Amino acid sequence: MEVNVKNMIKQKETNRFFLRFTEKAAPVFFLLCAAISVLTTIGIILTLLVETTAFFSRVSFWEFISGTEWWPFGENPTYGVLPLIAGTMLITAIAMMVALPIGLASAIFLSEFASEQTRKIVKPVLEVLAGIPTIVYGFFALTFVTPVLNTFIQDLPVFNALSPGIVVGVMVIPMVASLSEDALRSVPNSMREAALAMGSTRLEVAMKVVLPAALSGIIASFVLGISRAIGETMIVAVAAGSTPKLTWDVTESIQTMTGYIVQVSLGDASYGSTAYYSIYAVGMTLFIFTFMMNILSQYISRRFKEDY
């Protein structure tokens, strides 16, 4: 029997109603799914705003942003957020000193020097590193890195900024490496060929052609890495201690914004107390920091995007 396509298409017409329904319904379903994350974000921001307002009805805004003492659990509680910000900055700075050079160097190796086989092994290993729960990193910092550091630094307290800072850095490496590698790999091969054909060595190609061409993506990966380090919670909660301190001494016990929020939410403050509301004010501060980092990273990728 001959196949008559025209007739077959006509016969399928009968099913058109169902088709037309799904055609209309599917986009609505997709929209609802997208709306969930948007609504959640709005909900979180609203909660933060409401509770933060409650906090500032008890503590002056000026005291909060300029005070150098953070001591919410005493006879005379003080709410100066600067020590917590300093703690977060300290951890972030140490982490970035570890993550940026190592992450970028790994990315350059993977993208420009590794053979296909090596890449096939190293990339999944990096991704495993990214999949380790941060609480595990926290105990790694407390029970392995700190004792190791102790052999070099005499009198290092059990809780200090250096050890969790390094481990946060290690945690961020895969993210920086992976995003930077994507940026490097998206530089077209014709650029590498052009440079090689002029007698460049592979190192010259990597450093003078590919790296500058991928700079926007690399910086964006750095900024996202910083944002990740600022928001990191478990590692610092476990290994950095809980002593808010305005210090740049990495061997001292400190507290970060995230660390403080964990401490209070674990039950150190009763519901409705000023200390309770303070976690929302600190959370808001934290949110503003990471939000600005994300905006910055988007701005950088757009502003410095290279056309090949």
Next chain:
Amino acid sequence: MNTAAERKHTFFANTVADEQEYVSKTIYNVDHFNLWYGDDQALYDVTLAIPENQVTAIIGPSGCGKSTFIKSLNRMVELVPSVKMNGSISYAGQDIFSSGYKVEQLRTDVGMVFQNPNPFPKSIYENVAYGPKIHGIRKKKVLDEIVEKSLKGAALWDEVKDRLQENASGLSGGQQQRLCIARCLAIEPDVILMDEPTSALDPIATAKVEELVQSLKKDYSIVIVTHNMQQAARISDKTAFFLNGEVVEFEHTDKLFSNPEDRRTEDYITGRFG
């Protein structure tokens, strides 16, 4: 060019001696060269001699190995991991595949222009200055001079002299290709390899590049791959016809297009296939 048809032809250009005692030195000597990509053989027993300070065109249908051949001349073909070769290619008397031969040195002496213009995402100035810079030339004044000279050599200076600091991606395709030629000239190579340099360009830009090739040949030996037979006829002194990885015929251009020896060459140039 006008005497080329009268020249006697021999396979090796360095033994060519016509009625006017014409002798051209050989810059590249390719000897029984075979090349495989994995298990697929792409070049079969290629043997030819590329003359100095002339334009040598490589023609042939798609997939005949002409790009593979030209990329073998500066060892760019080695970027394909599965590539295997035997036979020899010697440049200026030295086997380029011998151990200890510096590939960076070869690629400094032998420049290459690619099928699609591939300027770096940098300024026009930086594109041209890149080569001299990686080879250790740092003085601003010297670089300025090199940039101007190279852009003039590539017939691009007048069009870009007022916007040297602008990004090269703002140039038209034809200008980008001439910029790539300028970038190549900046390190003063002896040979320029061109892999279908005009296939991505419009006819006017193509004419400009062809004109440029003609003017460059007094200082450079040029090897140009082209799928355009008219182009080969217009600009080259000698032409090699490749088919299925073999050199079918290597001849003075006028001779090859007017009186080919091989039946397959005739079929190809008269448009019976390809």
